Amino acid sequence: MALSLQKFCMVVISVLVVFFPSPHFSLPHRLLSNKCPSHESEALLRFKEGLNDSDGFLSSWVNGTDCCTMWDGISCSNDANHVVSVSVISLQDVQGVIGESLCQIRFLKSLTINKVTGTTTVPPCLGNLPYIDSLNLSFNSLSGKIPSFVCLLTSLTHLDLSFNKFNGSIPFCLENLSSLTWLSLSNNQLSGSIPASLANISSLKWLELDHNLLSGSIPASLGSLSLLWDLSLGNNQLSGNIPDSLGNLSLLSGLSLLNNQLTGTIPPSFAQLSSLNRFYGSGNHFNETISSSSFPASLEYLYLSLNHQQVISETFFQNLTNLKFLYLSDCVLNISKTWIPSFQLTEISLESCKINREIPVWICTQFSVATLELVNNSLVGKIPSWLWETSSQLQHLNLSGNHLEGSLFSNASMLMQLERLDVSRNALSGHIPSIWSPKIQHLLLNDNLFNGSIPPSLGKLSLLEQLNLANNFLTGVIPPSLSECSFLQILNLANNNLEGSLPHEFSRLSKLYSLIVHSNNLRGSLPPSIANCSELQVLDVGNNSFGGEIPTFVGNLPKLRVLVMKDNNFTGSIPSKIGHLLNLQILLLSSNHISGSIPHTITSLQAMAIESQDGFILSTSQLSYALLYQDGLDMTLKGTNQHYPYILSTFTSIDLSNNELEGEVSSNFGNLKGLRLLNLSFNNLNGSIPNSFGEMSQLESLDLSRNNFSGQIPAELESLSYLASLNLSNNNLSGSIPQGQHMTDTFGESSYSGNANLWGCPLPKNCSWPQFATSPPFPINKEKKSNEYPWFQMAVGLSFGAAFGGIMALILIRISWRMKYFNKVDTILKFLFPWMKNLTL
Numbered sequence: 001m002a003l004s005l006q007k008f009c010m011v012v013i014s015v016l017v018v019f020f021p022s023p024h025f026s027l028p029h030r031l032l033s034n035k036c037p038s039h040e041s042e043a044l045l046r047f048k049e050g051l052n053d054s055d056g057f058l059s060s061w062v063n064g065t066d067c068c069t070m071w072d073g074i075s076c077s078n079d080a081n082h083v084v085s086v087s088v089i090s091l092q093d094v095q096g097v098i099g100e101s102l103c104q105i106r107f108l109k110s111l112t113i114n115k116v117t118g119t120t121t122v123p124p125c126l127g128n129l130p131y132i133d134s135l136n137l138s139f140n141s142l143s144g145k146i147p148s149f150v151c152l153l154t155s156l157t158h159l160d161l162s163f164n165k166f167n168g169s170i171p172f173c174l175e176n177l178s179s180l181t182w183l184s185l186s187n188n189q190l191s192g193s194i195p196a197s198l199a200n201i202s203s204l205k206w207l208e209l210d211h212n213l214l215s216g217s218i219p220a221s222l223g224s225l226s227l228l229w230d231l232s233l234g235n236n237q238l239s240g241n242i243p244d245s246l247g248n249l250s251l252l253s254g255l256s257l258l259n260n261q262l263t264g265t266i267p268p269s270f271a272q273l274s275s276l277n278r279f280y281g282s283g284n285h286f287n288e289t290i291s292s293s294s295f296p297a298s299l300e301y302l303y304l305s306l307n308h309q310q311v312i313s314e315t316f317f318q319n320l321t322n323l324k325f326l327y328l329s330d331c332v333l334n335i336s337k338t339w340i341p342s343f344q345l346t347e348i349s350l351e352s353c354k355i356n357r358e359i360p361v362w363i364c365t366q367f368s369v370a371t372l373e374l375v376n377n378s379l380v381g382k383i384p385s386w387l388w389e390t391s392s393q394l395q396h397l398n399l400s401g402n403h404l405e406g407s408l409f410s411n412a413s414m415l416m417q418l419e420r421l422d423v424s425r426n427a428l429s430g431h432i433p434s435i436w437s438p439k440i441q442h443l444l445l446n447d448n449l450f451n452g453s454i455p456p457s458l459g460k461l462s463l464l465e466q467l468n469l470a471n472n473f474l475t476g477v478i479p480p481s482l483s484e485c486s487f488l489q490i491l492n493l494a495n496n497n498l499e500g501s502l503p504h505e506f507s508r509l510s511k512l513y514s515l516i517v518h519s520n521n522l523r524g525s526l527p528p529s530i531a532n533c534s535e536l537q538v539l540d541v542g543n544n545s546f547g548g549e550i551p552t553f554v555g556n557l558p559k560l561r562v563l564v565m566k567d568n569n570f571t572g573s574i575p576s577k578i579g580h581l582l583n584l585q586i587l588l589l590s591s592n593h594i595s596g597s598i599p600h601t602i603t604s605l606q607a608m609a610i611e612s613q614d615g616f617i618l619s620t621s622q623l624s625y626a627l628l629y630q631d632g633l634d635m636t637l638k639g640t641n642q643h644y645p646y647i648l649s650t651f652t653s654i655d656l657s658n659n660e661l662e663g664e665v666s667s668n669f670g671n672l673k674g675l676r677l678l679n680l681s682f683n684n685l686n687g688s689i690p691n692s693f694g695e696m697s698q699l700e701s702l703d704l705s706r707n708n709f710s711g712q713i714p715a716e717l718e719s720l721s722y723l724a725s726l727n728l729s730n731n732n733l734s735g736s737i738p739q740g741q742h743m744t745d746t747f748g749e750s751s752y753s754g755n756a757n758l759w760g761c762p763l764p765k766n767c768s769w770p771q772f773a774t775s776p777p778f779p780i781n782k783e784k785k786s787n788e789y790p791w792f793q794m795a796v797g798l799s800f801g802a803a804f805g806g807i808m809a810l811i812l813i814r815i816s817w818r819m820k821y822f823n824k825v826d827t828i829l830k831f832l833f834p835w836m837k838n839l840t841l
């Protein structure tokens with residue numbers, strides 16, 4: 001019985017399929033007549049020929065079959081049997097000019113070409129197609145000016161040219177597209193001002209011009225676009241005040257002005273925007289008081305971060321009863337302790353708002369908060385217990401950079417939805433709780449006063465990606481169970497009092513790219529199995545008591561960029577496999593007991609052989625590691641210990657000092673043309689200083705002191721114009737010091753002393769006054785110099801060596817570039833890796 005019922009159902013379904021064809025059922029199309037006009041299918045086939053379809057996306061486009069019914073991405077009009085819509089996505093354009101033949105599909109109404117790599121132009125003849133109402137060419141590599149033919153497509157209702165490389169200005173002729181409801185030109189490189197005439201496109205509902213280089217002010221005429229629903233002008237260089245007239249956009253629901261240079265205030269007319277739901281105004285220069293009555297009650301999203309010191313009081317929020325997302329920073333929050341807000345927020349971010357007291361109690365009236373960020377507010381006292389109890393929905397909690405104290409006890413485990421916790425840079429103490437939300441991905445407890453041991457139960461946090469416990473007072477061993485966190489990418493346990501060894505189980509951490517355990521009391525040898533962590537880019541085991549031979553496995557970590565093993569008890573010689581580390585930029589092995597000679601293969605460290613050019617464009621891969629290595633490095637430059645917070649992508653350094661290295665330095669050492677700091681001091685190296693050192697044109701610090709180098713100082717060193725620090729003292733060098741200005745004026749006696757047979761200025765021996773009448777024969781006081789230019793202290797490895805004439809000018813340019821670079825790297829990285837902004841800086 002059941003069986004026949006099933007059969008009956010199947011018959012009914014088949015009948016339905018035949019009589020009510022729908023795209024969800026595949027019909028036996030071949031039985032139907034071919035609806036596709038042959039010249040149109042020919043045109044499509046020629047279009048396909050210009051595309052590289054190695055993945056078979058267009059495999060259904062077969063000559064002789066009906067393009068209307070059989071071909072993916074094609075549809076035809078029902079009545080007249082013409083192709084009206086063509087859509088191709090994710091292919092590769094072989095010629096760079098896409099779709100000439102499409103111009104023959106005369107009745108085309110909708111054309112979508114997305115993510116077709118290699119496409120740099122579209123043929124102007126598309127402008128002859130009279131019926132096109134939707135043109136979507138987003139996510140290609142189209143460049144040059146916006147083609148003027150688009151202005152001929154007067155039937156267009158939908159024009160999307162976003163995510164291309166268009167430059168030049170927005171063409172005025174777009175105003176002819178009088179039926180347009182959607183216009184997106186976002187994410188290009190468009191410059192110039194926004195044409196006031198766009199306001200003539202009165203049907204516009206969506207206008208997206210964000211992420212370009214547009215400047216000038218926002219045209220007041222946009223206020224007449226009475227149907228406008230969404231206006232996105234963020235991430236440009238717009239300046240001036242927001243025009244009052246925007247208050248006329250009564251249907252406006254979303255307005256983004258993020259990251260421009262707008263000044264003044266939010267016009268009071270905005271209170272009339274009765275549909276406004278989302279206002280993004282962060283990152284501008286609003287320098288007049290933003291009035292409490294400037295926003296309509298409909299508002300749910302309010303982003304006003306990074307404006308100038310706005311004072312925000314309770315009345316500001318009085319009418320904002322629907323607010324759900326509040327992002328303020330760099331403001332002054334003037335709110336009483338007993339305030340009970342009229343809204344229920346889901347996301348709260350108040351950064352650098354000078355709260356200066358306990359965590360505000362009004363937050364406990366917000367029952368469904370998922371994100372709570374109260375960074376850098378000088379918050380004091382303990383984390384109140386209501387925070388753990390009332391905020392069960394909390395996913396992101398960021399209290400970093402305050403003065404919070406007390407312990408976390410086991411309270412933290414009450415937040416069972418927690419994915420990110422950042423309480424770094426406070427004064428929290430006590431033990432690290434052993435129970436956490438199983439959903440936690442980022443756990444940042446660094447820079448506090450936590451003590452006790454690392455709970456082995458952290459290994460149960462199976463989603464953990466980042467664990468930062470650095471700069472606390474943790475004791476005990478590193479629990480091997482951490483190796484069970486199979487998604488772990490960043491592990492930073494630096495600067496605690498941890499002991500024992502590095503667990504060999506860490507070889508299971510296949511995603512780990514940053515392992516930092518420096519400045520603890522760890523001992524034993526490095527487990528060879530670490531070689532299985534093939535993603536490792538940063539390995540820092542410095543300042544511990546590790547011993548044993550320098551493991552050869554380090555040569556098997558192809559992605560390694562930073563290798564720090566300094567201040568340990570490593571013995572043996574430097575493995576020649578080190579030359580396999582083509583990405584290595586920082587190699588610090590100083591203060592161990594390493595013997596043997598420096599392997600010749602060191603000259604094949606490719607990343608140090610690239611001469612970097614100031615002002616070059618940073619590639620993603622070059623940038624990616626800079627943030628990985630959060631703790632920076634302590635490096636001695638000019639005798640002063642400096643802490644570099646980031647390791648910039650161009651930064652390169654080799655420090656093998658204070659070991660027992662012997663033999664000669666490879667004559668090819670100068671291959672490392674991109675090297676900035678080289679320290680080989682306090683070893684037993686002999687032979688002559690290779691002439692090729694003169695080729696390391698980026699070198700800023702060279703320390704060869706306390707070795708047995710003999711022979712003359714190569715005259716080639718004179719050409720190292722960025723050299724700021726040189727120490728050749730205490731060797732067996734002989735002959736005269738090359739008497740160019742740089743070598744004699746920049747460096748003092750102590751750079752050369754302790755070489756019995758060396759003579760010439762600045763050594764007293766055979767240094768004659770008259771020759772140097774125009775410049776002082778003795779070292780200029782460098783302390784004084786660096787005080788005159790305090791920014792000298794800030795740039796990485798900067799040059800204050802050749803302080804005269806044209807070279808000085810060069811250096812100044814270089815320094816100002818570096819400062820910019822320094823400030824920018826951070827922003828760029830945060831942009832590229834949004835989640836990375838959670839790392840402590």
Ligand SMILES: *[C@@H]1O[C@H](CO)[C@@H](O)[C@H](O)[C@H]1NC(C)=O
Binds near residue numbers: 052053054092094
């Ligand atoms: C087509 O694309 C594949 C992979 O995307 C590539 O390997 C092949 O070289 C390309 N062919 C041409 C002709 O560009």
Ligand SMILES: *[C@@H]1O[C@H](CO)[C@@H](O)[C@H](O)[C@H]1NC(C)=O
Binds near residue numbers: 064
């Ligand atoms: C499609 O097939 C027709 C008839 O067989 C032929 O004339 C035409 O050249 C073919 N077109 C392409 C692009 O192969």
Ligand SMILES: *[C@@H]1O[C@H](CO)[C@@H](O)[C@H](O)[C@H]1NC(C)=O
Binds near residue numbers: 143145167
């Ligand atoms: C636009 O980009 C092209 C290269 O694609 C360049 O030649 C041209 O100078 C740029 N124009 C403007 C105005 O930036």
Ligand SMILES: *[C@@H]1O[C@H](CO)[C@@H](O)[C@H](O)[C@H]1NC(C)=O
Binds near residue numbers: 196200
């Ligand atoms: C288009 O806009 C400009 C500037 O706003 C204006 O002067 C002109 O009259 C408008 N044209 C039409 C047809 O509305």
Ligand SMILES: *[C@@H]1O[C@H](CO)[C@@H](O)[C@H](O)[C@H]1NC(C)=O
Binds near residue numbers: 246248
């Ligand atoms: C638009 O706004 C301006 C300034 O707020 C106002 O003077 C004008 O009357 C408004 N126009 C309309 C059509 O509402």
Ligand SMILES: *[C@@H]1O[C@H](CO)[C@@H](O)[C@H](O)[C@H]1NC(C)=O
Binds near residue numbers: 263264287288
């Ligand atoms: C705000 O900044 C603009 C542009 O810098 C300036 O013209 C204006 O006077 C400033 N307003 C106030 C109140 O400081």
Ligand SMILES: *[C@@H]1O[C@H](CO)[C@@H](O)[C@H](O)[C@H]1NC(C)=O
Binds near residue numbers: 315
């Ligand atoms: C709140 O809205 C009322 C009615 O629209 C208005 O009178 C009052 O000024 C508003 N208050 C604030 C602080 O914006």
Ligand SMILES: *[C@@H]1O[C@H](CO)[C@@H](O)[C@H](O)[C@H]1NC(C)=O
Binds near residue numbers: 352353376
């Ligand atoms: C922290 O806030 C103060 C103002 O309260 C500000 O001056 C400082 O720059 C902020 N620090 C950071 C790191 O944002």
Ligand SMILES: *[C@@H]1O[C@H](CO)[C@@H](O)[C@H](O)[C@H]1NC(C)=O
Binds near residue numbers: 507508528529532
């Ligand atoms: C390293 O990985 C390989 C293959 O993934 C595995 O066979 C080997 O046992 C691992 N070695 C260690 C020491 O974990």
Ligand SMILES: *[C@@H]1O[C@H](CO)[C@@H](O)[C@H](O)[C@H]1NC(C)=O
Binds near residue numbers: 637658679680682701
């Ligand atoms: C080179 O290393 C030695 C020993 O580690 C150290 O004392 C010296 O300051 C370093 N030189 C420079 C220029 O950093």
Ligand SMILES: *[C@@H]1O[C@H](CO)[C@@H](O)[C@H](O)[C@H]1NC(C)=O
Binds near residue numbers: 638706727728
């Ligand atoms: C050079 O190194 C020696 C140690 O060998 C040190 O005493 C001297 O101060 C250093 N000179 C400079 C200029 O760094």
Ligand SMILES: *[C@@H]1O[C@H](CO)[C@@H](O)[C@H](O)[C@H]1NC(C)=O
Binds near residue numbers: 836840
């Ligand atoms: C906490 O906020 C600070 C400042 O905005 C940021 O740098 C850090 O990455 C945030 N932490 C997390 C885990 O999101």
